[in-house]
Each structure stands twice: as structure tokens, then as C-alpha cells.
Amino acid sequence: MNVKLFPFVVFIVIVGCSNPSSNKSDRMTVVVDSILNQMTLEEKIGQLNLPSAGEFVTGQAENSDLAKKIEKGMIGGLFNIKTAARIREVQKLAVEKSRTKIPLIFGMDVIHGYESVFPIPLGLSCSWDLKLIERSARIAAQEASADGINWTFSPMVDISRDARWGRISEGSGEDPYLGSQIARAMVRGYQGNDLSANNTIMSCVKHYALYGAAEAGRDYNTVDMSHHRMYNEYLPPYKAAIDEGAGSIMASFNEVDGIPATANKWLLTDVLRKEWGFKGFVVSDYTGLTEMIEHGYGDTATVSVKALEAGLDMDMVSEGLLNTLARSVKEGKISEQQINNACRRILEAKYKLGLFTDPYKYCNVERAKSEVFNAANRAEARSTATQSFVLLKNQGEILPLKKAGAIALVGPLADAKENMTGTWSVAARFAESISVKAGLEKALEGKAKVLYAKGSNLDEDEAIEERATMFGKTLHRDKRTAEELRNEAIAIAKKADVIVVAAGEAAEMSGEASSRTNIQIPETQRDLIKALLKTGKPVVLVLFTGRPLALKWESENVPAIVNVWFGGSEAG
Template sequence: MCIKRAITILCSTGLLASTVYAQGKKPALNGQAKMNAFISQLMAKMSVDEKIGQLNLVTGGEATTGAVVSTNVEAKIKKGQIGGIFSLTTPAKIRRTQEIAVNSSRLHIPLIFGQDVVHGYKTAFPIPLALAASWDLPLIKHTARVAATEASADGINWTFSPMVDIARDPRWGRVAEGSGEDPYLGSEIAKVMVQGYQGDDLSKNNTIMACVKHFALYGAAEAGRDYNTTDMSLNRMYNEYLPPYKAALTAGAGSIMASFNDINGIPATANKWLLTDLLRKEWCFKGFVVSDYTGVTEMIEHGLGDLQQVSGRALNAGLDMDMVSDGFLTTLKKSLAEGKVSIASINTACRLILEAKYKLGLFDDPYRYCSEDRAKTEIFTPDHLTLARQAAAQTFVLLKNQNHTLPLKKAGTIAVVGPLGNTRTNMPGTWAVNADLANTPSLVEGLKAVAGDKATITYSLGSNLMADETQQTNGTMFGREIKRDTQTEQEVIADAVRDANKADVIVAALGEGSEMSGESSSRTNIEIPAVQQRLLAALLKTGKPVVLVLFTGRPLAIKWESDNVPAILNVWFGGTQAAYAIADVLFGEVNPSGKLPITFPQNVGQVPIYYSHKNTGRPLPDGGWFTKFRSNYLDVSNDPLYPFGYGLSYTNFSYGAIKLSGTKLKRGQGLNASVTVTNTGKVAGKEIVQLYLRDLEASITRPVKELKGFKKISLEPGESKEVIFTLTENELMFYNANLKYIAEPGDFNVFIGPNSRDVQTCKFNFSK
């Protein structure tokens, strides 16, 4: 047990205070001591039923993510049987609900109010995967700060975000909610998201408590199928999948959510090794742990017993709050009487929930988040919309730009074609549960607004989103419907081609609908739907310049499109102001600078594919495709379609040779790796300079490259900048076979370049 954790336990039990008094010293009543004393006094008044009630989280019924909806909520609040509510919004509703808890329950304990504020609130920012493509940490932090401001203005004080799961299988729909495949980039983003949400003082009424999810390994679900099992070695966990969780907790996240998947045969919701040994003892986490939606009940289907059994196992493992299952509420008292759970475990969980409420300032003022004035003045403001537009433009990734097809001129006729060209509701993307869809412009509207009277913008549907009506319905849920054309496919395409032939350039708005990625949106075929592919082929046959504006919440297998379409701009799902931001980039008012935070495969058969793989003993020779008795495929090269870190610009950047300040690095010292980057093009642009390392002499197998640093710079035409990275022992550390975090002596390769593939290399030696 770590020292900090031991002190916390002593404080919470009163043992530390009694020891100090015994020595004749009166302790200073600091913030921690005040909180401990207050909660201890409150808990002394609480019955077992009221303590268990604090562990019960229910849904208010708005924007729920499961089939189960909580019942008899008001009656349970009055009995002290609810600790928190989520999916309930507006200050008036939350205030009325809080009044029931404060005025009608015996001990007047306030509720905590949660919501899935994942990438913005009413002002939706780009989906998390898109934000990661900006590689802009201050920008990402700013979006989280605005999201907290808006959500708290509507009465919410707890968000189920950030999602920090490392994901390397694009079949998994929830790739859209995270930061991609890399633990270093994911960790850096996790930290700033927590800081943005929580600010510097959780008791301020414009902050919200972060809930890191999904703990743990959810992004490695087998077959890319949601809620599925996960199985991996401890070494891979510690080195590749756990770092972003730890980074978020180190940044001060107040809570963490257990994942649905099992780990080593035990679901995370009742995994004592995960929730107690790792989280509490090893990482010294002091916040509380909540299950995911009905995560406790779902362990029955896992085969771990009935509701009483799984609820007891979850509490004993270290789960503090039960979301929606009502398992804790209805079974823990019986389990306590039967000796299957202890009062100490109930007390610990209850204390952690009360501590969170205390830190949020709810005991001082239960209504501090219920301000009608703030709701009227701090949500969907012009400043927030400006930030949303600017942020979206920084996330777009220019994948191809043959013959300088982009940027477009504001002239002539531009034909927008495709099912995603004139939909407002699909622009924000998945998990934008509170987004103001009515005030979100479509791509056509955005282009018209930015082009003004300088160009004519036309629109044709061109194809349905998916050929199968049922599949399209499943991919456009939660109010994201796209009206289907009832003509034959050939007739719909013919109408679009007729309009396209009258235009000077074609903008094909194709890809996924917003709900084709996200939760419960796994796909085995990650290509653009075939009906859209046939439309795109017909548009190319017109001979007109074609720009593919690709909407997606995951990497797609777009090999054919990459080979045949002259320009491809990947716009993900850019949020409330995405339409204007896309127009800004298409017309060259903003130079695209996004870089991929996740690898794009050539086809689904390459999955999982990621840059930081380990070498085999029989690697493919450089530049080769197939060599017998080497690790490769018969039908396709090992190369991705687009590598991690990849992204083009409307200008060009050249990299000078890497310069090292020395060839030897010793413990306690630093070594500088620098490179001069020059804008050799004709327009200003931003470049994301990336540094990778490889350990060449490790005690265990190590990845061929690992991201260890990046810097985003702005360069005017002809301008050069020297970019300097300082390497220390910290960048060399990893978990060895015994899970010790160490840096081992030996040689290392350092790589610097614009992406994980196109790099320069040099070598240094580390010694102790």
C-alpha cells in the first residue's frame, strides 16, 4: 500500500487525528481534515439502507444508452435510496429533483447529476477521435473547458468522459469516442481533457467531475464487437493499454467507470485485481468507481450467478456505485446479514461518493449548478460556436490532393452529391446527446454561406446511405435519419450525374452516418457502403474534378477510393460548426493540418494494424511485399493505406537532417534531438513534427517505433524553424517482464518526421 493511500485511510477512520491529539498537538483543520470530519459526522447518522442508497445511480430517462429505464425514482429519492441521477438536464428539472433529495429525504443529502458530455454539450465539438487528429493539446483542453461550462450551466456536475481506451481494431464502433491507437498521444489527451473538465477547483459552479472510461481494456474487445471479451498479457496491458487511464487519474480525475468486458475471466465490474489491487493499491486512486450502464446485472449473463451474487462480488472487488441495475440497492443488505459483504466495504464506498459531492460543493450549496441565468447566457454562445468552427478545421485530414485539386475556387458551379451532403443531424457525430441539432447547418448550407454569391452550390442525393433499408435505419438512430429516395438506385444516380455534368467540380459527401460508428455500431465491412461506391464511380466517369469529403467515425478501408479519386478530405464528424469548417478548408481559408491518430488499413483483413507493432524473427525485407517464409500476406502488402500520424497540407514541408547534442545519454541527464523544418510551399501552414524511439537492446521484445514527442508549429512560406526535443531516461522507460518500470542501458534509434512512416533515423546510447 502506498504512503498516500495509508494516510488517506488513517484520516478517514479518525486514527490519524487521534494519534496527533495523543502527542498533545492540535492538527490544523485543512481542507482534507474538514471533509473527513464532515463526512464522518454525516455517516454516523446514516442507516445501512441510506449508505447503500448512496451507491445507487439511476437514469432520469433522457438520452439513455440502454434498454432499462429506472422506475419509482421520486419515491426512492425520498427514502434516501438514490445517490445520483444521469441523463436529466436543464436547471429547472435538476433543481426540482434536488429539492426532493434535500427537502424530503431524512438526512437531506444532495444528489450528483451526471451526463455523457463526450465532445461538447449543446455546442458540439468534433468527435474525440477527430479532436485527437488535431494533435493540439491546448485546443482539446479548451473544448473540454467549454463543454464543462455549458453542461454545468444546465445543472450537470459529472461527465462520463474522457474515454481513453486504446483501440486498434476499426471494426469496433467506439473507436470514435477515443483518441486512437497510441498510448503516448492518448495519455497526453487524457490529461488535458480531465484538466479542462475539472478546472483548478471542482467546487466552482462551472466545473464538472470527470469519469475516466472504460476501465479497462475495452478497446481490445475481440473481433471488434462491442461488449465482447478481452484477453491480453499483463505486459501488453501495462505498456500499451493502461497508460492513458493512469495519466487521466494522475491529472486528478475524480471518478472512473468499470468496463463491460471481462479480464482474465472476470468481468471488470467485479474484478478485484483491477479495481483494488491495481487501481487502489498500486495507483493510489482516491476517487470512486462506477459501473457502466447495467454492468452489474450483465454479469448474470457472464455466468457469475444471480443478482445478489454478482452485486456482492462487485462491491467486494471495489465497485462503489451501481449504474441502473439496482443490484446494490436490492441485495446488499441481505448479503451483509449473510456475511457475504462487510459493513466496512459499504462504508468505504459510501464515503467515496459523499467525498465527491463534498468536493463539488454540493453540501455547501446543493443548487450551485441550477442557475437559469447561466443557462440563458453561457450555452451555445457566439464565442463557443467560433471555437467549434476553429476546432473542427484543425481536425480534418487531407489524405490525397492530386494535381492540387484543392483548395477550390469560389467560382462557377459546385455540385454537392451524396447522402451526407444535406443532413444537419449527422454533422455532430455519435455521442452528441445534447447537441442543438436544429441549429447545426448541413454541408450544403455551410458551403453556400462561405461561398456567398461567388459560386453556385447545387445538391443531389445521389444514393441512399445504405442499400438495405433496415441497415440504414440501424445506422441512423436517435434522430439522425436521412430520408430515403424510393426510386431505383440507377434512377437516383442518373439524377445526380445529370446535375454533376452541369457543374465545374463535384464534392462527393460520402461515408458513414453518425450512428454507423459509436456504441453498438460494430462493422465487419469497414468500406464505404457499396451503394455509395457505385455513385462515386459514376461521378468519376463524368470527367469532372471530384473531391471526396469523407465522413467517418473510424478508419475506413478506402483503397479503391484512394487509387481513383483525385482529392480526399477526411472530415470525421466535426460537430455543430462542421459545415462551415469544411467549407473553410475546401475553399482554402484554412489550410488543413490534421494527422491521423489511428492507422487506415488497405482492407479489413489487415486488422488489427497499428504502427507500434513488434517485429517478428522473420520480418519482411524493407520495400518488399512477398517473400516466402517471411511474415507477410500473399494478396496484399503489410503496409497500411495511410499510416499513423499521416496528413497532407496545401503547402509542402521539408525536413533537414536530425541533429543530436550527443551520442550518449546518461541517467539524470538530457539529450537534445533537433530538426529544421521549412515551409517550401506558397501558403502558410501548420506541421505536426513527430518523434519516435526504438529500443534496440531490450530484455523483452519492444515495438519497432513508439511515439515519444510531438510539436505543432506554424510556418509562413519560406520560413524555417528548428524543432527541439529533449530526451531523458523517462522517454526510455517501460515495464519489463517482471512489471518493473525501468530504462535499460543500450542503443536506441530516434526517428523524426511528418508521420510514423516517413522518418529520418539516427542512434544514441543510454547508460546508467
């Protein structure tokens, strides 16, 4: 490998690594000091900039606008880019064409698996199995690192007690003790015991802080609570993740004590660094910095200064730090030392990841061929899914189903492989996920007959269904009337011994910007269940959901209910 860093940096790296008497912290300080001393103010500010990569086309990366910024040292990392080949091409621009030769860090929302997707985090929490949860993060890190990623925006440890909030699906529920233990397990799974290994990735704990306590469950809404409640109920999972060694943390969108978290010095410095001793770096959420402008906190230059003073180190997408800090230094509004402090923390993260030793360590295309979405990982995803399911009711011991006779399978989620991975499964292979229909047919092959009908659409409102199935998670809407769909389902139900209804929410009815005022099963699906109950056949409701749902009617009328959340690639 022929990679050229600053000559002095190369010398320091070689000497520091070959000197057994110097500890890891001392060696890191020497290397980072040497780099900082040779950087211009603009290059230091560039390290604080984290834009979204979009889709680079392999072979054309150097012709893009982002490439020009990378060559000028104006970017410290990228996110939303995958595959070892693409990332290698972009990394090459940084380490071979920029003046500083400083490698980039590459992030992605690896939330509950990479291409082998595990149950949504809320579902994982229902397993109460910390080793299992840690293992899911370990496999996610193995796959992501094999495909070029070295930083994940996970775990999300926000405590939430309002099921209307869409992002409740991404957390571990309402209990601070369980949430804290899962936070630790996820950090261990991602980072392992050697962050410099090529199969571990840096975790980013989010959303700091109190994001899950938004008023009325409305995403991005105000958070207002006493410090007593903060420290006892909402802050513990963040601290647990920090205590476990999480390398980075993401500031939340909401206010804390009336001040946006992105520029809240009490939160980012007094608590995080002084009380808890956090040594990593803090990144904003997507455009979190410039969104403070709309809240009357100042113009871009003002909010950038306030955020940096508060303890923010990296700006995701806004480019407020990139475009204003140099001028603010000249005007005396911020000091270069404050920029040095933030830049140092970014460089330290890259050092801990081993990128100064080998910037291409995550870019081995051969690893991805064997380590991503392989049979062993999918088998573990399938096993994990079964341990996340929650049996809510089993009147008459209908479950487990007998492998004989005829089974009617109905419902909008029955043949919906694109929805099985749930929300925030950005790297998933939707078309290769296992639907309930496919899984049931395989399990009963040669033993029992599966009769299928869709029965209903997700919702009578086509616009609602379109919104709930975005990002390629289609339910293949049926243009027939609700009555026609129900009648078809009733006809096959009459020929069956038992009816299985796969119903509930679509994958994107929960997640970011997916708050709901009505957390019941959509009416058209309930009408289908009512019609099926009238046949007199035993009915099993297989409930897909990203949140706790209000199931009063279902619990009173449906004999068997199993909550399967969104179980991942192997859900079916």
C-alpha cells in the first residue's frame, strides 16, 4: 500500500507504534499533535464537516463537487455511502489528493443490522437477552465493516413512554435499567474490545438528550422536565453507553431547559464531559445546527459559534461550521483553540479506528463477498427474531399451529417481504427478505395446505398507504374495493381449519416523522378481522407493528394474538 501522509506524521506514527514504553494514549496525543501543528485553520474546520455522500458512481467520484471539497480538505467524513469499492475510491481522494492526506470517517445508520437485518430495537428489547442483543450488533459491525463502513449512528437509547411517537420503534422502551443494559450491550457489540480491528466500528449514541420525551409524542417537539426526572429516568442509558466506551454521541433536535441540545453547554460539556468524563466527539443530527435558526437562536454564523462553544464537534449536513467559523475567528467571536479542541477529537477518533495506519482497512472487496448477508448471519437473524416475538393471547391453545389440514393466510402484511425489515433498515435487501407467506409455505410443504388472499389494503386512504410504504417498502396496493377483497378472504377462510391474519402497521408507519394520533389497527383491517371471526373458524392475529398498539377490541375478540414487531430479513 502506497499512502503518503505528512512526512513528520509518518515518522511519529512509526516511532510511536514501535516504542513499547509509550502507552496508547500518549502515542495518540503525539500523532494528533503533529497533525494539528501542520494544519491550516481552514483544514481544521474542514474536519468538522460531515456531508451526506449521496450515490457516488464508481469510477466517477473525482468529478463530483464533493470530491473537490475532499481534495481541498473541507470534509472530515461522509455518510450514506456503501460498498467497499465506492468507499475506497472516495477515501483515495482524501489520502492521496488532499494536502493533509487525512483519511475520512464513513458513517451509516446501521440500526438493527446491516444487510442481514435483525428485529427492530423495540422488538429486540422484548427478548430480555443481552447476549443476543450484543450478538446482533456484533454481526451488524462485521457486515458493515466488510462493506467499508466504520461508524454507525447507533444505538438509539432514548427512553420513550408515549407510543404515539414514531421513533419508539428504534429504542428499547420505557425502562431506564433495561435501556441502560441494552445500551452497553450494543456498544460492546459494535466496538468489541479493539476498535482498531477491521471488523469493529465506532458507535454513536443518540439522541442526546431526552429526545424520546417530546410532548404529545410529536417528533421534534418541545421537551420540558425536571432535572430529578432527567437524572433518574431519561439520562441513565446515555451514561451507560458512555461508561461502556462509546466513541461518539449525537446531539438531539429538541430543547433541554429551553436551549436546543445542539448548542446546550450544560448538556454537551457540563454533564457529558465534566460529570461523565466523555472523551469522544459530538456530532449534530441531520441539519440540527441550522435548524436552530428557525427557532430564533440566531443566523448561521451565530448558531455555529454557539454550538461549538457548547461542545459540538461535527456538523452533519448544514455546513454552518465550514462556511462561517473562519470569519468568526477573525472577528474574535470564537478562538482557534476551540476549533483545535473539536478537530482534535475528530482526529483522535480516526486514530482509534486505525485509519492513520491503514486508511483502506475497511475497503477489502473480498470481505464483503463472504461476510455480508451470508447464510450464517441470516440464520442468526432468524433465531433472534423468534426470541423477540411476544405471545399476547392464546385462548384455546390454537398456537402452535398444527402441521396438517388447511390454513388460510390473509392480510396486507402476509405477502409483504419488502416490509419485514421495518423502519431504519437502510442497507437491507428488501426483495430477498422472507415474507410470512413464503415462510409458512416452506414450513408446511408436504404437510399442510396454505390458502392465501390479501383480504384488505393497509388503509382505505391510498395517500396514507403511500406514506407508510416509502423507501421501497411497497405493499403492492390492490385496486379492488374493500368488499371485494374481504369476500375473497372469507371464501378461502371457509375452506380452512384455521385462519392466520397478518395485519397491523406497515414498516414506515413508525420511525422518524411517523408519529400517530390513532394507534389502533387501521379500520379496514379491523373490518377484515371481524368478517373472518364470523366464519366461526379459529383466528390467529400475527401483529406487525413498530410501537405498542391500542388493542382493546382485538384482545376481547380475537382468540390468539402474537406480536412479531418487524422481525428483519428472516421475519417470515
